[in-house]
Amino acid sequence: MLVSTVREAAEVRFRTRELHEWLMDSLRFTSAEAEQGDGLDIETVDLPPGGKAFLRLTRPWHRMAWLNQLGVYKGLALAETRLLKSSPVLACIVGKTDWDGVVEAGRLLCATWSSLNTEGLAVHPYYVVTDQLSRLKANKVHPSMDNAVRRIDQTVRQLLELGSDEQLHMILRVGYPSKAPVRSRRLPLDLVYQDLS
Numbered sequence: 001m002l003v004s005t006v007r008e009a010a011e012v013r014f015r016t017r018e019l020h021e022w023l024m025d026s027l028r029f030t031s032a033e034a035e036q037g038d039g040l041d042i043e044t045v046d047l048p049p050g051g052k053a054f055l056r057l058t059r060p061w062h063r064m065a066w067l068n069q070l071g072v073y074k075g076l077a078l079a080e081t082r083l084l085k086s087s088p089v090l091a092c093i094v095g096k097t098d099w100d101g102v103v104e105a106g107r108l109l110c111a112t113w114s115s116l117n118t119e120g121l122a123v124h125p126y127y128v129v130t131d132q133l134s135r136l137k138a139n140k141v142h143p144s145m146d147n148a149v150r151r152i153d154q155t156v157r158q159l160l161e162l163g164s165d166e167q168l169h170m171i172l173r174v175g176y177p178s179k180a181p182v183r184s185r186r187l188p189l190d191l192v193y194q195d196l197s
Contacts, residue, residue: 001155001159002084002090002092002159002171003081003084003085003090005129005152005155005156005159006080006081006084006126006128006129006171007077007078007080007081008077008148008151008152009128009129009131009132009149009152010076010077010080010081010128011073011074011077011148012132012141012145012148012149012152013077013128013131013132014064014068014072014073014076014077015068015073015144015145016142016145017061017065019131020061020064021061024055024058024059025039026039026040027039027040027042027055027059028040028041028042029042029052029056034185035185036185037185037186037187037188038187040184041182041184041185042055043182044181044182044183044184046083047079048079051079058072058076080128083124083173084126084173087173087174087175088174088175088176089173089174089175090171090172090173090174091112091171091172091174092160092168092170092171092172093105093108093109093112093168093169093170093171093172094160094162094166094167094168094169095108095166095167095169096165096166096167097137097165097166097167098165101165101166101167102169105169105170106169109125109169109170109172112172113172116174120176121174121175121176122174122175122176122177122181123172123173123174124172124173124174125170125171125172125173126170126171126172126173127170127171129152129156129168129171130167130168130169130170130171132149132152133149133152133153133156133167133168135149136149136150136153156168
């Protein structure tokens, strides 16, 4: 049930111009781009043969919108979630919806991820459901997608037995890697974090 919910959220993302463009702008296709430490190094994504070229092809929204008329968004969402189906463990980071709850969920995410890596386990985050639900809460969902995202919200709430003041913060796919994973580069901490206290 959780996997199909992630797939539905990904389908919404690939049909939403703003989200599609944000995703495509975050992809780093060359080594030089990846070395900057921001965005998503395409080499860290488990793509099928030709996947990198296909993502480049679908980068402009006008092309993606045309392809979506042929149902391409469904294929992309299936490809994105195919590894979830075979994952030995899916872990959900759940917490309160207020600012303190978000910070605490982030701390739990970091601690969990680091601990699992220390034990030799690989961790792959899936944010697409949380992203859609956050956009719903902020009234930023395109009207044509509103009913789909409300169904996703209802399913997640029932599946994870969330209280009215709780939300899903992140889904993690966890398992032992079958090959050495390519690790994403990161910006220096002082560029992304400031302790204002």
